[in-house]
Amino acid sequence: MFRSALGKTLGFVGYTIQYGCVAHCAFEYIGEFVACSGPSMEPTITSHDVVFSERLSRHLCRIENGDIVIAKSPFDPHMNICKRVIGLEGDKVCTSGPSDVFKTHQYVPKGHVWLEGDNLRNSTDSRSYGPVPYALIRGRVCLKVTRGTSPDPSHIHLNL
Amino acid sequence: MFRSALGKTLGFVGYTIQYGCVAHCAFEYIGEFVACSGPSMEPTITSHDVVFSERLSRHLCRIENGDIVIAKSPFDPHMNICKRVIGLEGDKVCTSGPSDVFKTHQYVPKGHVWLEGDNLRNSTDSRSYGPVPYALIRGRVCLKLWPLHHVGALNQSPTGRVVKRSD
Numbered sequence: 001m002f003r004s005a006l007g008k009t010l011g012f013v014g015y016t017i018q019y020g021c022v023a024h025c026a027f028e029y030i031g032e033f034v035a036c037s038g039p040s041m042e043p044t045i046t047s048h049d050v051v052f053s054e055r056l057s058r059h060l061c062r063i064e065n066g067d068i069v070i071a072k073s074p075f076d077p078h079m080n081i082c083k084r085v086i087g088l089e090g091d092k093v094c095t096s097g098p099s100d101v102f103k104t105h106q107y108v109p110k111g112h113v114w115l116e117g118d119n120l121r122n123s124t125d126s127r128s129y130g131p132v133p134y135a136l137i138r139g140r141v142c143l144k145v146t147r148g149t150s151p152d153p154s155h156i157h158l159n160l
Numbered sequence: 161m162f163r164s165a166l167g168k169t170l171g172f173v174g175y176t177i178q179y180g181c182v183a184h185c186a187f188e189y190i191g192e193f194v195a196c197s198g199p200s201m202e203p204t205i206t207s208h209d210v211v212f213s214e215r216l217s218r219h220l221c222r223i224e225n226g227d228i229v230i231a232k233s234p235f236d237p238h239m240n241i242c243k244r245v246i247g248l249e250g251d252k253v254c255t256s257g258p259s260d261v262f263k264t265h266q267y268v269p270k271g272h273v274w275l276e277g278d279n280l281r282n283s284t285d286s287r288s289y290g291p292v293p294y295a296l297i298r299g300r301v302c303l304k305l306w307p308l309h310h311v312g313a314l315n316q317s318p319t320g321r322v323v324k325r326s327d
Contacts, residue, residue, distance in 0.1 A: 017182070018178055018181075018182060020185075021178075021181040021182045021184070021185040022177070022178060022181045024181070024185055024188075025180075025181040025184055025185070028184075028188075061237070072293070072295040073271065073295075074271055074272070074293040074295070075269070075270045075271035075272075075293075076270070076271050077221070077271060077293070077294045077295040109235070110235045110236070111233065111234055111235035111236050111237060112234070112235075133232070133234040133235075133237070133293065133296060134237040135232040135233075135234070135237040135296055136293060136295055136296065
């Protein structure tokens with residue numbers, strides 16, 4: 001009786017590991033849901049919005065200027081950031097603010113991207129920490145699933 | 161007959177996907193075999209050596225000074241680099257060469273590491289491209305598997321530039 005219980009437990013653990021791995025690979029290669037927090041992407045994405053971030057563009061190197069991406073923070077490997085891609089490698093980006101008299105520019109180095117939040121006044125992004133290596137990008141935000149505040153709670157936006 | 165062949169094919173594909181996912185997760189969370197190329201880590205690792213790189217240290221944030229790590233290249237997301245960790249975040253690293261008269265230093269910023277190859281004369285590393293974000297590290301090299309007469313753990317840094325920590 002003990003042996004059959006042990007056999008069933010091991011079988012259960014084996015199935016859990018198997019389907020856990022399949023789920024992990026689905027999140028790794030297809031996409032994942034992300035709950036955003038912070039004001040740096042307002043008004044496009046507000047705090048507590050849930051978005052869907054697809055992984056295929058990142059793996060196939062199809063990230064383009066204007067895409068909103070989820071990336072690992074360069075300063076904290078456990079945190080993610082959500083910003084818009086302003087420039088790809090080789091692009092010339094403006095590093096001065098809109099109110100500065102003298103405009104300064106910089107070229108984005110190879111293998112890096114320039115990220116900025118849509119809420120320029122309240123966003124820590126490449127303007128402070130410089131270009132971000134492409135390999136830190138996790139996925140491209142393609143859908144927003146808003147919650148609660150809009151009249152239609154399950155409203156899905158496609159324009160980002 | 162067609163239906164049974166289709167059923168068998170789908171079953172085979174299903175099993176392949178399942179076990180492919182399990183293998184992928186094993187490589188992702190346990191470790192992977194890496195074939196190194198290039199002279200930047202000589203004499204510790206020479207070109208065409210095969211090493212085993214474990215992933216647990218990276219996920220548990222247990223990478224320490226003196227460890228040899230595999231990381232994604234900051235300049236090419238498809239390439240990996242194999243270097244030694246000289247300094248962790250907050251450490252003061254020497255950015256000048258051993259033959260320079262004036263020594264210059266730099267503090268490693270938060271969330272970054274300072275990587276250098278053991279073959280200082282022939283290695284492009286943090287001395288040229290600056291500190292590397294910790295999140296780019298894939299794993300820690302713990303065993304050399306090929307060539308067979310050198311199987312085993314890897315040596316300490318021959319350069320003497322690894323930052324010593326008091327804790």
